[in-house]
Amino acid sequence: MTIKEKINDKIGNIVSRFNSLSQEENSKLQTETVISDGMPELARQAAAEGAVLLENKGLLPLAAGTTVSLFGRTYKDYFFVGYGSGGDVIRPYNIDIAEGIENCDRLKLNTTLHSIYLEWIEKNPVSHGYWAHWPLRYWEMPLTDEIVAQAKADSDVAVVTIGRSSGEDRDCDLDNGSYFLHDEEIEMLDTVTAHFDKVVVLLNVGNIIDMSWVKHYGDKIGAVMYVWQGGMESGNAVADLLCGKVNPSGRLTDTIARNYYDYPSSASFGNKKANEYTEDIFVGYRYFESFAQDKVLYPFGYGLSYTSFEIKCNDVKANDNGFEFNFTVTNTGDVAGKETVQLYLGKPCGRLGNPSRALAAFEKTELLEPKQSQSITLFVDMYQLTSFDDCGSTNNASSYVIEKGEYSFYAGNNVRQAEKVFTYFQEGTELWQQLKQVCSPKNDFIVWRAEEKSGKIYLGSKHVAKEKYDLATRILNNLPAAIEQTGDKGIKLADVKNGKATLDEFVAQLDNTELEAITRGDYKMDSPLGPKGNAGAYGGVLESLRNKGIRPIITTDGPSGIRLISCCSLLPIGTLLACSFNTRLVEQLYTIVAKEMKEKGTDVLLAPGMNIHRNPLCGRNFEYFSEDPYVSGKMGAACVKGIQSQGGSACPKHFACNNQELCRNTNDSQISERALREIYLKAFEICIKDSQPKNIMTSYNKINNVWCHYNYDTCVTVLRNEWGYEGNVMTDWWMKPSKSIEFPNLRDQAYRIRSGVNLLMPGGDRVTNGKPDGTLLATLGKPDGITLGEIQQSAKYILKSVMDIE
Incomplete structure (x- = not known):
């Protein structure tokens, strides 16, 4: 462990005590252990089906009775999921690789070596860091020739696990120990391959990493498999694959290049202010194959089988x-x-x-x-x-x-x-x-x-x-007409749902205070209107709205499970699920999640993640599916269908071009319209047309100098007018304050509403929680101000989503 790593580890231990979003802290919370019927079996199947076998020189599957020596601390300190809102799930259990092999009736574990690792791990515990400072790897136990030689004498095969993680608000590093192997890992491989003639390498990762080392080791390594981050059943799935109970059938949803600089986005990734998408439509295999x-x-699409x-x-x-x-x-x-x-x-x-x-x-x-x-x-x-x-x-x-x-x-x-x-x-x-x-x-x-x-x-x-058009003119030519406000007529939202009244008649009852409230959430995460640990509530956030039959709609983070202060299933990461190429399995998996949502009292799962793997260093790639928009769209649709099968709502995210975590709130994706439509919007288009999600979430970043939560053309011209979307459009949690580019009198909430973004979540900013900021109604009825019709239109889309959620 380097001095820099030791310092970061100490800082992480201090800061994580005060950060409620830390996985390390949440894992210590005492909750009732609940295991959903059918989930262990299905999660285990999914974790195995998404694993991709890259190399196999006749070593796998291992014969019955094989004794396995496990190397690499992440076989025990496993990365079951990535970090941040997409992975912070309080799960009923985790199965690491050692436990998976112990559960397997065909394999035996070298317990002597395992005991050495356990003793060292106890003295050298890992830290899960803190927000935006997630660990990218864990330091390794030093190996001696004596330890490895004894392991060879006690076993038949070595299985080396290389672990990597990443997370929200932090990209991976183009450095040893992240994209490249660390010196400690190279020393481990050198020592193990010097003593064992049968070596399997497992990649417990969320992102593609450099694989040039495979050729360097040649025949010294008999098999290489990406097992990704497989959720709570990871270890059992890995054991199934090693022993042949399950035949690997995963296929890559990303191209693995010889060199990082061969990736077409490498020259324009990681810039703090803006990235020019110079590769245009030539993302991933579209570039390499051309x-x-x-x-x-x-x-792309590669993967080996035992048959x-x-x-x-x-x-x-x-x-x-x-x-x-x-x-x-x-x-x-x-x-x-x-x-x-x-x-x-x-x-x-x-x-x-x-x-x-x-x-x-x-x-x-x-x-x-x-x-x-x-x-x-x-x-x-x-x-x-x-x-x-x-x-x-x-x-x-x-x-x-x-x-x-x-x-x-x-x-x-x-x-x-x-x-x-x-x-x-x-x-x-x-x-x-x-x-x-x-x-x-x-x-x-x-x-x-x-x-x-x-x-x-x-x-x-x-x-x-x-650009060759005037956006202001486009918007003004499409302003919705206002509905005359009538005051409370006693119409309940259930009357609209039952066909006894129209939605316009219901909305006409809402006064300006209620209209402002319906277009925002309940101000903060962990709303008292829902179960502990929720991401926020919208809909019936005022008593007067609840009296009109608008119930609070509760949102929770995803996509690898439900993020609550409650025991919920931990699913494999999005990349692994996509590599399964099994949409039926993915839909079944999220159908069980939908049942959990109903049991836990949550209505909207903020999932699936739909952004494109433009670059292998993006820290949130683990939540997303692929470099390809078609497989991303189809996998996203499968998730939505499963989530919405029990009456709840999915919320695909982040719309759009959230392809970098560095400066994600300010970074500008400068991109051609063709690339935007054919690559970065296409996955959302396929998902929306195939599965009709009830909600969709915008992203933090800009597209060609316009923040996505103020982007009329993505949210109205494309999403609604071209694709026919009828659901609710919400912001990601909080947004950047800004004046309208086209209408300088409008700012913040009024700018958002005019841009077709219906709902601000969680409802306020990080400082001023508990009251409106005043920007929505400040110009109502004034020249060049926001119009009543625009606010009412947003209210209608939100109310439709409330009625659609059972």
Whole structure:
């Protein structure tokens, strides 16, 4: 442990005593242990199905009766989840890897080595740090040749665990002990591989880390597996995978590059003020497969199995709506397993410069016994063939178009090993959907583009398409009409829900004080209107509102479980769930969470996390799914369907471009409209259209100089007018005060309402809790001020969400 680490550890121990958000402190709270029916089995299955086997030189699965020596303190001090609001769950139990192996009837634990580790761990306890100063790793026990030699004599195989974490408000470091291996870990691997000829390395991480060391060790390491952070059943799932009770079936939802600087975002990540998204649409595999295949260690969609599969395309049917593909998947190996059929679309480069591959559909099989087959049908909508023209290159500015040329479909088990199965030729460029320009950059900068020359595709560049419209005019032309205020007519909200009165008639009863209150929460986290530890309440925050039948709606943090001062299930992290490629399993998992929500008295789970893995160093990547918007959207929709299956509400977040934790409240994502629409908004679009969440949360950051909680175009022009969203739009917890850019008389709450962000959560600022700040009603009825119709419209969206939540 370095001097710097020791100092940080001491600071963390002091500060965490005063921070109610510390996982270390919450873990000490005494609550009744409750285990939901079916959750242990389902969480264990999910944790195993999302693990990705990267290397296996015939070592795995381990034979029955194998004695295992565990190395690396995180086999015991396991990272079950990341840090911050997305992981701080009081769970009924945690199963580490040692306990998992002890629970496994096929494996034996080297208890002598385990005892040495336990004694050292007791003398060298870990600290979970404090808010925004989470530990990125734990220091390792020094190993001697004598200890490792004795372990080799006492066991058959070494299993080395490399642990990493990250968390909200802190990005990972491009340094040893975070993205790179620490010197202590290299020494551990060197010593273990010098004595053991059978070595497995497990990566207990929330983010992709540097993997160049795998080639360095070569045959000295027999297997490498990303087991991620698997929640409370982590250890049991890992043991199942090691012994072969479960066949690994996880597939990467991120590309693992040879070098950090090979990632297309590496040159524009971590800047405090702003990041120019110069890579444009070429995020992850879209870049690597188009221009830099040689810079990839493990491609998107990659993952090994203990068996083998054949994927055969039987038939393709085309119609006006899209393309239907029928596949037969056969287990051609010797053990049971699951396979994921991945279907990729290759668009023509065209005038817009399209990437060579984009995931278009996927489906995971059931468990197939040797020689068993399953039929899989995948559908690709014609909309998926479109590209967004943000600059008029096809003479269709601000439009989705299907460009002229050849569209090829490739099927396989990863983006690199996918064979062409069908080709469609588009005779001429077709306008698919004419839209309005939104959120375009105000500043000029250069973005990447694909260019075709003499039949070959090259990486080129172009100036970004800049803003060419007047937002103020757009907003003023769409102001809602006011509803005449009538005073209390005795109409209850239940009357609206039962069809006895209209929502307009109900809203007409609300006076200005009630209208202000309905558009904010109950001022603080842990509202007295809900169970202890809630994130905040909205809806019936005044007695007069409750008298009108508006009940308080209780929110709680997610997505890896319900964050309350109560015992709740701890789920695997979002990245692991996405790597399972099993949407049915994810929906089932969150259906049990939905039942827990009902039992605990909470209505809205602030989940799923939907942001894109733009860069492997983003500290909150563990909550999110992938570098790819399609799999992110489908996984997000599965979460929403599960959460809302029992009448509660999901709340996808953070809308949008929350791709960096450093200066997250002020950082500006400077991005082209095309990249915004095709990558960063696309996951939300898919999720919303597939699952109709009742709430959605904006993000802290700016998009092209406009904070997302003041962004009319994302929240109204796109979300409501284009996608048809009917739910409630809320802020992330607290927001930055600001004057309106277009309407200088408006600020803060009035600016937010005019921007189409209906609800301020938790309701006040961090200092002035307990009373309105006055900014919403200050200009009501005045020239160029907020209008009654705007406030009433926000109230209506919030009340719809209240009525929709059972």
